[in-house]
Amino acid sequence: DAGVTQSPTHLIKTRGQQVTLRCSPKSGHDTVSWYQQALGQGPQFIFQYYEEEERQRGNFPDRFSGHQFPNYSSELNVNALLLGDSALYLCASSLMGSENNQPQHFGDGTRLSIL
Amino acid sequence: AQSVTQLDSQVPVFEEAPVELRCNYSSSVSVYLFWYVQYPNQGLQLLLKYLSGSTLVKGINGFEAEFNKSQTSFHLRKPSVHISDTAEYFCAVSAMNSGYSTLTFGKGTMLLVSP
Numbered sequence: 001d002a003g004v005t006q007s008p009t010h011l012i013k014t015r016g017q018q019v020t021l022r023c024s025p026k027s028g029h030d031t032v033s034w035y036q037q038a039l040g041q042g043p044q045f046i047f048q049y050y051e052e053e054e055r056q057r058g059n060f061p062d063r064f065s066g067h068q069f070p071n072y073s074s075e076l077n078v079n080a081l082l083l084g085d086s087a088l089y090l091c092a093s094s095l096m097g098s099e100n101n102q103p104q105h106f107g108d109g110t111r112l113s114i115l
Numbered sequence: 116a117q118s119v120t121q122l123d124s125q126v127p128v129f130e131e132a133p134v135e136l137r138c139n140y141s142s143s144v145s146v147y148l149f150w151y152v153q154y155p156n157q158g159l160q161l162l163l164k165y166l167s168g169s170t171l172v173k174g175i176n177g178f179e180a181e182f183n184k185s186q187t188s189f190h191l192r193k194p195s196v197h198i199s200d201t202a203e204y205f206c207a208v209s210a211m212n213s214g215y216s217t218l219t220f221g222k223g224t225m226l227l228v229s230p
Contacts, residue, residue: 004158006158011124040223041223042221043218044220045217056216103161106158107158109158
């Protein structure tokens with residue numbers, strides 16, 4: 001039973017560039033959430049996708065956007081990268097309709113470094 | 116909105132000693148509670164969760180936690196730690212009865228187990 005998989009594992013970009021991160025949810029899950037974890041901090045919620053629509057959004061600028069595909073996989077896009085975007089980006093999946101849509105299962109993340 | 120406070124950023128302990136990692140939360144609505152563990156260069160793994168029922172919940176790897184509604188706390192305990200328990204531990208909450216609920220995390224507690 002495959003868990004949540006994310007790609008790539010590491011990525012280095014420069015300021016002003018754009019990046020796309022990818023996530024495949026755990027088998028049987030239909031909801032994908034994205035979190036940003038800065039160094040030494042807890043994860044912060046970016047947004048959540050269900051039925052190919054953004055359902056909830058955290059306090060992140062419009063430079064952060066996403067997409068969910070019919071097979072439930074998801075992408076996170078960040079435009080005009082800033083040094084402060086350097087972080088571990090975590091994808092979590094869950095099943096809508098389960099008790100409060102919990103628990104969420106996490107992937108190992110993509111480490112994004114901005115130079 | 117919810118917030119989570121983990122009172123200790125770092126907890127050093129000797130192997131086979133007991134440990135308690137503290138977590139307090141604030142919320143205007145009822146919440147579900149979670150503890151996650153993060154090993155170096157990995158994503159988050161669910162240790163245990165409180166959704167309803169008994170306030171004492173048991174998780175994986177010998178951990179347990181007790182939900183105290185009056186004190187808005189959800190402290191994590193283990194009677195005897197191992198070197199392999201060295202990791203970052205995150206407490207998280209999710210608003211109850213919210214179909215698209217998300218997780219709000221604390222800043223984490225680093226558990227350092229030495230021989």
